[in-house]
Amino acid sequence: MNFDTLNILTIISCILIVYTVFMMFRDKRVTKLKVDMTSQKVEEALSDYDKVVKRTAGIERERQKNTGQHHDDETFYLNRAEVIRSKTNFFSFVNGN
Amino acid sequence: MIRQLFMWFLANAILPILVPVICLCVASWLYDGSFPFVEDFIALLEKGFYIFSALALIFSLFEESEKFRLCANAYEGMIIAGAILVTCIMFYLIETKDDQYIKTHVGQFLIIWFASAFYAGYLKYKLLKFNKSTKS
Numbered sequence: 001m002n003f004d005t006l007n008i009l010t011i012i013s014c015i016l017i018v019y020t021v022f023m024m025f026r027d028k029r030v031t032k033l034k035v036d037m038t039s040q041k042v043e044e045a046l047s048d049y050d051k052v053v054k055r056t057a058g059i060e061r062e063r064q065k066n067t068g069q070h071h072d073d074e075t076f077y078l079n080r081a082e083v084i085r086s087k088t089n090f091f092s093f094v095n096g097n
Numbered sequence: 098m099i100r101q102l103f104m105w106f107l108a109n110a111i112l113p114i115l116v117p118v119i120c121l122c123v124a125s126w127l128y129d130g131s132f133p134f135v136e137d138f139i140a141l142l143e144k145g146f147y148i149f150s151a152l153a154l155i156f157s158l159f160e161e162s163e164k165f166r167l168c169a170n171a172y173e174g175m176i177i178a179g180a181i182l183v184t185c186i187m188f189y190l191i192e193t194k195d196d197q198y199i200k201t202h203v204g205q206f207l208i209i210w211f212a213s214a215f216y217a218g219y220l221k222y223k224l225l226k227f228n229k230s231t232k233s
Contacts, residue, residue, distance in 0.1 A: 005186065005190065006187075006190055006202055006205050006206075007205070009183050009186060009187065009205075009209055010205040010208050010209060012179075012183060012212075013183065013208050013209045013211070013212035013213070014208065014212070016176065016180070016212045016213075016215075016216055017208075017211070017212045017215060017216075019176075020212075020215055020216050020219050023219070024219060027223075
């Protein structure tokens with residue numbers, strides 16, 4: 001079999017196809033990394049207090065559950081807010097009654 | 098975006114073959130009343146007209162050359178210039194070599210065509226993604 005120009009071009013084309021497929025996967029990976037970095041930057045922009053609150057949210061919830069302060073049913077908090085609104089003059093404009 | 102990519106492919110890969118086929122069909126219809134659409138289509142494909150579809154796909158990227166420069170780096174520009182060169186050499190080979198050579202090496206010609214079209218499609222996808230990200 002003679003090795004001519006066409007064979008060289010075919011080898012170059014095969015390399016190009018492999019390179020393109022590789023770049024497609026690489027782009028996907030880089031996009032995912034960029035998204036992760038953006039969320040990391042959002043995290044870094046928080047204040048120290050916010051960071052502590054965010055990272056200890058799970059522990060705080062556990063503490064509240066153990067001490068009976070936490071309620072899974074959110075209607076408890078809604079009712080409590082309703083009571084506060086009805087009893088506080090400051091929220092009278094929200095009340096609407 | 099996939100729809101846009103499909104329409105782009107349809108317009109730039111099929112039309113460079115369809116337009117000369119229709120012109121030939123109209124000419125033969127005026128000449129002797131026949132309309133040999135399929136025969137002309139296959140004859141032009143055997144003549145190597147699929148190279149023009151690959152070239153049209155590559156050259157269509159330069160319609161938005163300003164955005165292309167922003168979203169593609171220097172290596173990709175170099176590779177696309179190389180793809181133009183390779184397809185031109187392929188056309189030269191099809192024109193100069195005899196029919197027997199082309200029939201025995203048709204697979205290699207199709208690989209070269211596919212590589213050019215695939216790479217052009219990849220760059221077009223990047224371009225469309227860049228347009229979408231700058232629009233929002």
